Structure formats: structure tokens, C-alpha cells
Amino acid sequence: MKFVTYTLVGGVCFTLNLVALWLLTSVLGLHYLLSTMIAFFMLTPLGFWLQKLVTFRTPRARAPVEWPRYFATMGTSFAANIALMYILVSLLGLWYLAASVVVSVVLLVSNFLVNDRWSFALRR
Numbered sequence: 533m534k535f536v537t538y539t540l541v542g543g544v545c546f547t548l549n550l551v552a553l554w555l556l557t558s559v560l561g562l563h564y565l566l567s568t569m570i571a572f573f574m575l576t577p578l579g580f581w582l583q584k585l586v587t588f589r590t591p592r593a594r595a596p597v598e599w600p601r602y603f604a605t606m607g608t609s610f611a612a613n614i615a616l617m618y619i620l621v622s623l624l625g626l627w628y629l630a631a632s633v634v635v636s637v638v639l640l641v642s643n644f645l646v647n648d649r650w651s652f653a654l655r656r
Contacts, residue, residue: 537587538644545579546636553632564628568617572610576603588652601651608646609639 549571556567580602584590590598613635620631 534587534648535644538583538647539640541582541586542579542636542640542643544582545575548578549575549636550629550632554629557628564621565614565617567628568614568632569610572606572613576606579606583647584652588648590652590654594652594654598652602647605643605646605651609643612639 552571552574553564553567556562556570557564562570580599583602584595584598616635616638617628617631620626620634621628626634
């Protein structure tokens with residue numbers, strides 16, 4: 533059940549990410565990799581709080597420990613995201629929004645596992 537909630541909450545951030553990516557790239561004319569970076573930094577704090585409060589439901593007092601762990605987890609995911617976006621778009625010619633969907637699906641399970649077992653893990 534937690535994975536389903538994680539996916540639904542992540543879906544909110546995923547949708548906002550696609551909108552931001554489209555606005556930054558297609559409307560403002562930024563390079564898709566720069567848009568990917570900006571969207572990541574815009575949405576990571578929202579993702580943290582939504583996952584913390586809705587999916588993992590950990591005490592607010594744990595936030596100072598969880599935030600650096602979450603950011604480290606997402607930082608690793610960010611590096612994979614940029615690399616995969618480059619491969620899919622620049623090397624394989626996939627449309628940047630379709631590539632973003634593929635990358636999100638590819639990284640979903642690993643992000644969940646690390647967040648569940650480390651970022652938001654309660655030590656008793």
C-alpha cells in the first residue's frame with residue numbers, strides 16, 4: 533500500500549514536473565537539460581513534504597534528519613535522470629517529454645526503496 537501511495541503522491545510531482553519542463557523548454561525556449569535541472573530544484577522540496585506527510589507519515593521532528601537523506605537520494609536520482617534524458621533525447625532522438633516519462637518510470641522503484649529504507653526510515 534505504501535508503494536501505491538508513493539506512486540500517487542509522486543504522480544502529483546511528476547505532473548508538475550512535466551508542466552514545468554514543457555513551459556521552460558517549449559514556451560521559454562530553454563534547453564531541455566537546463567529545464568530538467570530547474571524543474572528538479574523547484575519540485576524537490578514539494579516532493580519531500582508530500583512524501584513525508586502523506587506516504588511515510590513520519591514525525592515533523594524527524595525532518596532535519598530526513599531532508600538531507602531525501603536530498604542525497606534525489607541527488608543520485610537527478611544524476612541518473614540527466615544522464616538518461618541525454619541518452620534518450622540527444623542520442624536516441626526521443627521527444628523530451630516522452631523521455632521524461634520513461635525516466636520517471638525507470639527510477640520509480642529504486643527511489644521508493646531508498647526513501648522507504650533510508651530517507652524516511654524510523655530507527656527504533
